[in-house]
Amino acid sequence: xxxLSAAEQNPLASLDVWEDDLLERYPDPEAIAQGKxxxxxxxxxxxxxxxxxxxxxxxxxxxxYDFVLEKEREFLKFDKKEMPVWDAFTFLNQLxxxxxxxxxxxxxxxxxxxxxxxxxxxxxxxxxxxxLLHDMGKxxxxxxxxxxxxxxxxxxxxxxxSDKIVYPEFFKANxxxxxxxxxxxxxxYTPNCGLRNVHMSxxxxxxxxxxxxxxxxxxxxxxxxxxxxxxxxxENAYDHxxxxxxxxxxxxxxxFNPYDLYSKNPTPxxxxxxxxxxxxxxxxYLPATLKF
Ligand SMILES: [Fe+2]
Ligand SMILES: [Fe+2]
Numbered sequence: 001x002x003x004l005s006a007a008e009q010n011p012l013a014s015l016d017v018w019e020d021d022l023l024e025r026y027p028d029p030e031a032i033a034q035g036k037x038x039x040x041x042x043x044x045x046x047x048x049x050x051x052x053x054x055x056x057x058x059x060x061x062x063x064x065y066d067f068v069l070e071k072e073r074e075f076l077k078f079d080k081k082e083m084p085v086w087d088a089f090t091f092l093n094q095l096x097x098x099x100x101x102x103x104x105x106x107x108x109x110x111x112x113x114x115x116x117x118x119x120x121x122x123x124x125x126x127x128x129x130x131x132l133l134h135d136m137g138k139x140x141x142x143x144x145x146x147x148x149x150x151x152x153x154x155x156x157x158x159x160x161x162s163d164k165i166v167y168p169e170f171f172k173a174n175x176x177x178x179x180x181x182x183x184x185x186x187x188x189y190t191p192n193c194g195l196r197n198v199h200m201s202x203x204x205x206x207x208x209x210x211x212x213x214x215x216x217x218x219x220x221x222x223x224x225x226x227x228x229x230x231x232x233x234x235e236n237a238y239d240h241x242x243x244x245x246x247x248x249x250x251x252x253x254x255x256f257n258p259y260d261l262y263s264k265n266p267t268p269x270x271x272x273x274x275x276x277x278x279x280x281x282x283x284x285y286l287p288a289t290l291k292f
Pocket of ligand 1: 134204227228
Protein backbone atom coordinates (compact mmCIF):
# COMPACT_ATOMS: atom_id res chain seq x y z
CA UNK A 1 0.00 0.00 0.00
CA UNK A 2 3.05 2.28 0.15
CA UNK A 3 2.49 3.21 -3.48
CA LEU A 4 -0.78 5.03 -2.78
CA SER A 5 -0.95 8.61 -3.99
CA ALA A 6 -2.29 11.32 -1.69
CA ALA A 7 -5.58 11.22 -3.60
CA GLU A 8 -5.83 7.47 -3.07
CA GLN A 9 -4.96 7.85 0.61
CA ASN A 10 -7.60 10.52 1.26
CA PRO A 11 -10.22 10.69 -1.49
CA LEU A 12 -12.70 12.52 0.78
CA ALA A 13 -12.34 16.13 2.00
CA SER A 14 -12.98 14.71 5.48
CA LEU A 15 -14.29 11.51 7.07
CA ASP A 16 -17.61 13.24 7.65
CA VAL A 17 -18.32 13.19 3.93
CA TRP A 18 -18.95 9.45 4.18
CA GLU A 19 -21.48 9.92 6.99
CA ASP A 20 -23.18 12.84 5.23
CA ASP A 21 -23.52 10.61 2.20
CA LEU A 22 -25.11 7.85 4.31
CA LEU A 23 -27.80 10.32 5.27
CA GLU A 24 -28.61 10.82 1.61
CA ARG A 25 -28.81 7.09 1.09
CA TYR A 26 -30.86 6.45 4.22
CA PRO A 27 -32.81 9.65 4.78
CA ASP A 28 -35.48 7.97 6.88
CA PRO A 29 -34.76 6.47 10.32
CA GLU A 30 -37.51 3.91 9.84
CA ALA A 31 -36.35 2.76 6.43
CA ILE A 32 -34.82 -0.59 7.22
CA ALA A 33 -34.02 -2.61 4.07
CA GLN A 34 -36.00 -0.34 1.81
CA GLY A 35 -33.30 2.14 0.91
CA LYS A 36 -32.97 3.46 -2.60
CA UNK A 37 -31.54 1.14 -5.19
CA UNK A 38 -27.98 1.91 -6.16
CA UNK A 39 -29.25 3.28 -9.47
CA UNK A 40 -31.61 5.80 -7.86
CA UNK A 41 -29.02 6.69 -5.28
CA UNK A 42 -26.33 7.65 -7.72
CA UNK A 43 -28.69 10.01 -9.52
CA UNK A 44 -28.94 12.32 -6.55
CA UNK A 45 -27.64 15.83 -7.09
CA UNK A 46 -24.67 16.05 -4.80
CA UNK A 47 -21.38 17.77 -5.47
CA UNK A 48 -19.63 15.38 -3.08
CA UNK A 49 -20.80 12.34 -5.01
CA UNK A 50 -17.70 11.96 -7.19
CA UNK A 51 -15.36 11.84 -4.23
CA UNK A 52 -17.67 9.36 -2.51
CA UNK A 53 -17.67 7.17 -5.62
CA UNK A 54 -13.90 7.29 -5.73
CA UNK A 55 -13.79 6.49 -2.02
CA UNK A 56 -15.87 3.35 -2.57
CA UNK A 57 -13.89 2.39 -5.65
CA UNK A 58 -10.73 2.30 -3.52
CA UNK A 59 -12.49 0.62 -0.60
CA UNK A 60 -13.97 -2.15 -2.74
CA UNK A 61 -10.74 -2.64 -4.69
CA UNK A 62 -8.33 -2.95 -1.78
CA UNK A 63 -10.37 -4.49 1.06
CA UNK A 64 -9.45 -8.12 0.38
CA TYR A 65 -9.42 -11.04 2.79
CA ASP A 66 -5.61 -10.85 3.01
CA PHE A 67 -5.66 -7.09 3.53
CA VAL A 68 -8.04 -7.50 6.48
CA LEU A 69 -5.94 -10.22 8.11
CA GLU A 70 -2.87 -8.05 7.71
CA LYS A 71 -4.58 -5.03 9.33
CA GLU A 72 -5.87 -7.20 12.17
CA ARG A 73 -2.33 -8.37 12.84
CA GLU A 74 -1.01 -4.84 12.69
CA PHE A 75 -3.55 -3.03 14.82
CA LEU A 76 -5.03 -5.59 17.21
CA LYS A 77 -1.69 -5.74 19.01
CA PHE A 78 -2.61 -2.31 20.39
CA ASP A 79 1.01 -1.30 20.67
CA LYS A 80 0.74 2.16 19.10
CA LYS A 81 -0.25 4.37 22.01
CA GLU A 82 -1.74 4.25 25.50
CA MET A 83 -3.88 7.11 26.79
CA PRO A 84 -6.94 8.01 28.85
CA VAL A 85 -10.17 8.26 26.84
CA TRP A 86 -10.09 12.04 27.33
CA ASP A 87 -6.72 12.33 25.61
CA ALA A 88 -8.03 10.11 22.82
CA PHE A 89 -10.79 12.64 22.12
CA THR A 90 -8.23 15.45 21.88
CA PHE A 91 -6.16 13.23 19.60
CA LEU A 92 -9.22 12.39 17.51
CA ASN A 93 -10.12 16.04 17.09
CA GLN A 94 -6.98 16.57 15.05
CA LEU A 95 -9.03 14.96 12.30
CA UNK A 96 -10.94 18.18 11.72
CA UNK A 97 -10.00 19.13 8.21
CA UNK A 98 -9.49 22.82 7.54
CA UNK A 99 -9.98 22.28 3.84
CA UNK A 100 -13.58 21.20 4.38
CA UNK A 101 -15.81 24.21 5.04
CA UNK A 102 -18.78 21.95 5.80
CA UNK A 103 -17.17 20.35 8.81
CA UNK A 104 -18.58 22.57 11.49
CA UNK A 105 -18.62 20.04 14.31
CA UNK A 106 -15.52 18.24 15.49
CA UNK A 107 -15.39 14.51 16.18
CA UNK A 108 -16.06 14.83 19.91
CA UNK A 109 -19.18 16.85 19.19
CA UNK A 110 -20.60 14.11 16.97
CA UNK A 111 -19.86 11.57 19.70
CA UNK A 112 -21.52 13.73 22.35
CA UNK A 113 -24.59 14.43 20.23
CA UNK A 114 -24.98 10.70 19.70
CA UNK A 115 -24.56 9.88 23.38
CA UNK A 116 -26.77 12.75 24.54
CA UNK A 117 -29.58 11.66 22.20
CA UNK A 118 -29.32 8.14 23.66
CA UNK A 119 -29.33 9.52 27.20
CA UNK A 120 -32.33 11.77 26.51
CA UNK A 121 -34.33 8.70 25.48
CA UNK A 122 -33.63 6.99 28.79
CA UNK A 123 -31.52 4.08 27.52
CA UNK A 124 -29.08 2.23 29.84
CA UNK A 125 -25.91 4.11 30.74
CA UNK A 126 -23.66 1.62 28.91
CA UNK A 127 -25.48 2.52 25.69
CA UNK A 128 -24.79 6.19 26.37
CA UNK A 129 -21.14 5.21 26.67
CA UNK A 130 -21.34 3.34 23.37
CA UNK A 131 -22.56 6.57 21.79
CA LEU A 132 -19.56 8.38 23.22
CA LEU A 133 -17.04 5.79 22.06
CA HIS A 134 -18.43 4.48 18.80
CA ASP A 135 -16.21 6.48 16.43
CA MET A 136 -13.06 6.51 18.54
CA GLY A 137 -11.55 3.98 16.13
CA LYS A 138 -11.23 6.78 13.59
CA UNK A 139 -7.87 7.53 15.21
CA UNK A 140 -6.67 4.93 12.67
CA UNK A 141 -6.43 7.86 10.23
CA UNK A 142 -3.95 9.51 12.57
CA UNK A 143 -1.80 6.38 12.39
CA UNK A 144 -1.54 6.97 8.63
CA UNK A 145 -4.29 4.64 7.44
CA UNK A 146 -6.13 5.59 4.23
CA UNK A 147 -9.73 6.78 4.69
CA UNK A 148 -11.15 3.71 2.92
CA UNK A 149 -9.52 1.50 5.60
CA UNK A 150 -11.09 3.53 8.42
CA UNK A 151 -14.66 4.39 7.38
CA UNK A 152 -17.20 3.23 4.80
CA UNK A 153 -19.96 0.63 4.99
CA UNK A 154 -18.41 -2.62 6.21
CA UNK A 155 -19.00 -6.06 4.69
CA UNK A 156 -17.75 -9.62 5.23
CA UNK A 157 -14.55 -10.59 3.43
CA UNK A 158 -13.69 -14.17 2.46
CA UNK A 159 -17.04 -14.80 0.76
CA UNK A 160 -19.03 -13.37 -2.15
CA UNK A 161 -19.75 -9.63 -2.06
CA SER A 162 -23.47 -8.92 -1.94
CA ASP A 163 -24.90 -6.78 -4.72
CA LYS A 164 -26.72 -4.93 -1.95
CA ILE A 165 -23.43 -3.29 -0.89
CA VAL A 166 -23.27 0.27 -2.19
CA TYR A 167 -21.50 0.48 -5.62
CA PRO A 168 -21.17 -3.31 -5.98
CA GLU A 169 -19.67 -2.95 -9.47
CA PHE A 170 -16.39 -1.76 -7.93
CA PHE A 171 -15.77 -5.27 -6.58
CA LYS A 172 -14.79 -6.18 -10.14
CA ALA A 173 -11.38 -4.73 -9.33
CA ASN A 174 -11.06 -6.75 -6.09
CA UNK A 175 -8.84 -9.84 -6.57
CA UNK A 176 -11.04 -11.89 -4.20
CA UNK A 177 -13.81 -11.72 -6.80
CA UNK A 178 -11.75 -14.10 -8.95
CA UNK A 179 -10.44 -16.32 -6.13
CA UNK A 180 -12.34 -19.58 -5.77
CA UNK A 181 -11.68 -19.69 -2.05
CA UNK A 182 -13.49 -16.40 -1.50
CA UNK A 183 -16.03 -15.86 -4.26
CA UNK A 184 -18.78 -18.33 -3.36
CA UNK A 185 -21.81 -17.50 -1.23
CA UNK A 186 -20.16 -18.92 1.91
CA UNK A 187 -16.50 -18.71 0.89
CA UNK A 188 -14.31 -19.64 3.87
CA TYR A 189 -17.37 -19.77 6.17
CA THR A 190 -20.19 -22.22 6.79
CA PRO A 191 -23.95 -21.52 6.69
CA ASN A 192 -25.10 -19.48 9.70
CA CYS A 193 -21.70 -19.82 11.36
CA GLY A 194 -22.27 -16.64 13.38
CA LEU A 195 -20.66 -13.27 12.78
CA ARG A 196 -18.09 -13.89 15.50
CA ASN A 197 -16.43 -16.23 12.99
CA VAL A 198 -16.59 -13.75 10.11
CA HIS A 199 -13.90 -11.23 9.20
CA MET A 200 -15.37 -7.86 8.30
CA SER A 201 -13.73 -5.31 6.01
CA UNK A 202 -11.24 -3.39 8.12
CA UNK A 203 -12.19 -0.11 9.74
CA UNK A 204 -13.01 1.85 12.88
CA UNK A 205 -15.80 -0.49 14.03
CA UNK A 206 -13.74 -3.65 14.54
CA UNK A 207 -10.88 -1.64 15.99
CA UNK A 208 -12.90 0.06 18.75
CA UNK A 209 -14.79 -3.17 19.49
CA UNK A 210 -11.54 -5.04 20.08
CA UNK A 211 -10.23 -2.16 22.17
CA UNK A 212 -13.07 -2.20 24.72
CA UNK A 213 -14.46 -5.74 24.39
CA UNK A 214 -13.74 -6.66 28.01
CA UNK A 215 -15.57 -3.67 29.45
CA UNK A 216 -19.10 -3.39 28.06
CA UNK A 217 -22.22 -5.58 27.88
CA UNK A 218 -22.48 -7.67 24.74
CA UNK A 219 -25.34 -5.63 23.30
CA UNK A 220 -23.10 -2.57 23.39
CA UNK A 221 -20.22 -4.48 21.83
CA UNK A 222 -22.43 -5.49 18.90
CA UNK A 223 -23.36 -1.83 18.41
CA UNK A 224 -19.69 -0.86 18.27
CA UNK A 225 -18.61 -3.73 16.07
CA UNK A 226 -21.36 -3.58 13.45
CA UNK A 227 -22.53 0.04 13.42
CA UNK A 228 -21.22 0.53 9.84
CA UNK A 229 -22.49 -2.86 8.61
CA UNK A 230 -25.23 -1.21 6.53
CA UNK A 231 -25.39 -4.17 4.10
CA UNK A 232 -26.85 -6.14 7.00
CA UNK A 233 -28.63 -3.78 9.37
CA UNK A 234 -30.30 -1.87 6.52
CA GLU A 235 -30.26 -4.34 3.62
CA ASN A 236 -30.33 -7.76 5.34
CA ALA A 237 -27.80 -9.05 2.80
CA TYR A 238 -25.86 -11.47 5.01
CA ASP A 239 -28.47 -13.29 7.04
CA HIS A 240 -26.95 -16.55 5.75
CA UNK A 241 -23.84 -15.95 7.89
CA UNK A 242 -25.73 -14.98 11.04
CA UNK A 243 -26.93 -17.28 13.80
CA UNK A 244 -29.91 -16.76 16.09
CA UNK A 245 -27.77 -15.02 18.66
CA UNK A 246 -26.61 -12.47 16.08
CA UNK A 247 -30.23 -11.83 15.09
CA UNK A 248 -31.14 -11.19 18.69
CA UNK A 249 -28.17 -8.84 19.13
CA UNK A 250 -28.88 -6.98 15.89
CA UNK A 251 -32.04 -5.61 17.48
CA UNK A 252 -29.60 -3.54 19.52
CA UNK A 253 -27.52 -2.56 16.49
CA UNK A 254 -30.73 -1.37 14.85
CA UNK A 255 -31.66 0.55 17.98
CA PHE A 256 -28.30 2.32 17.93
CA ASN A 257 -28.08 3.22 14.25
CA PRO A 258 -30.57 6.14 14.18
CA TYR A 259 -28.71 7.85 17.03
CA ASP A 260 -25.50 7.73 15.01
CA LEU A 261 -27.07 8.88 11.75
CA TYR A 262 -29.77 11.33 12.77
CA SER A 263 -28.50 13.07 15.90
CA LYS A 264 -26.30 15.59 14.05
CA ASN A 265 -27.25 19.11 14.97
CA PRO A 266 -25.52 22.44 14.30
CA THR A 267 -25.63 23.40 17.98
CA PRO A 268 -22.53 22.07 19.72
CA UNK A 269 -23.15 20.33 23.06
CA UNK A 270 -21.91 22.14 26.16
CA UNK A 271 -18.90 20.04 27.01
CA UNK A 272 -18.01 21.89 30.22
CA UNK A 273 -21.48 21.22 31.58
CA UNK A 274 -21.56 17.59 30.45
CA UNK A 275 -18.06 16.61 31.42
CA UNK A 276 -18.72 15.57 35.08
CA UNK A 277 -21.45 13.12 33.99
CA UNK A 278 -19.20 11.58 31.34
CA UNK A 279 -16.19 11.38 33.63
CA UNK A 280 -18.25 9.29 36.05
CA UNK A 281 -19.61 7.16 33.21
CA UNK A 282 -16.18 6.44 31.74
CA UNK A 283 -14.76 5.67 35.20
CA UNK A 284 -17.64 3.24 35.87
CA TYR A 285 -16.87 1.04 32.85
CA LEU A 286 -13.38 1.68 31.51
CA PRO A 287 -9.86 1.41 32.89
CA ALA A 288 -7.86 4.61 33.45
CA THR A 289 -6.14 4.27 30.07
CA LEU A 290 -6.92 2.48 26.83
CA LYS A 291 -4.38 0.86 24.52
CA PHE A 292 -4.46 1.93 20.87
FE1 LIG B 1 -18.79 5.17 12.91
FE1 LIG C 1 -20.74 8.05 14.09
